[in-house]
Amino acid sequence: MINLCVLPSTASCRKAHRWLLEHRIPFHERNMNAQPLTETEIKHLLQYTYNGIDDLISTKSNAYHQLSKTTPIEDMPLAKLFGY
Structure with a gap:
């Protein structure tokens, strides 16, 4: 099953949702505004990235x-990205 993490206000999320429906691909949709990723989930996703946090x-x-107003993302410690 595909997990589709969406921000409902974005066109790309609506497009992905529509494409999965049109192709009858089962998926679970998660509204990131209502249920943001946890620190554990972010760390899990980071294991699958090529460019680290830049891919997320x-x-x-x-x-x-x-986030990048004070420090470039690539120079930021993960603790700051997680909000502590």
Whole structure:
């Protein structure tokens, strides 16, 4: 089963949702506004990335712009990304 993590306000999330429905691919949808990823889940995802946190945070997102105001993401310790 595919886990689709979405921000409902984004066009790309709506497009992915629609594509999975059209192709009758079963999936579980998770609204990231209502249920954000936990620290454990982020660490798990990081194991599968090539570029680390850069593969998980969209440079177009508000979260990215808020975090990177003080320190570039690539120079930021994970503890700061997790909010402590």
